[in-house]
Amino acid sequence: MKVEIRFFGQLIEIVGSNTYELEITKLEYDAILTQLNKQMPSIKSFTIQLAQNNKIIQGETELDLSPIDVFPPFSGG
Helix, strand or coil: EEEEECCCCHHHHHHHHHHHHHHCCCHHHHHHHHHHHHHHHCCCCCCCCEEEEEECCCCCCCCCCEEEEEEECCCCC
């Protein structure tokens, strides 16, 4: 199955696009993160956050086929 990945901030420049269609075998956080790192090794060195439907997702978060947002590290101020 495919899920749309949307990149933000400096990741757009690193990846070269603001969207990407990711082929995944499981609709799970770890599977998405693993595939992202395999297909886009340039982001491996970043601590990224994933979000779906305006909520940060982590290990056991239930996912659907809505787009996944990928955020680079950032700090508040």
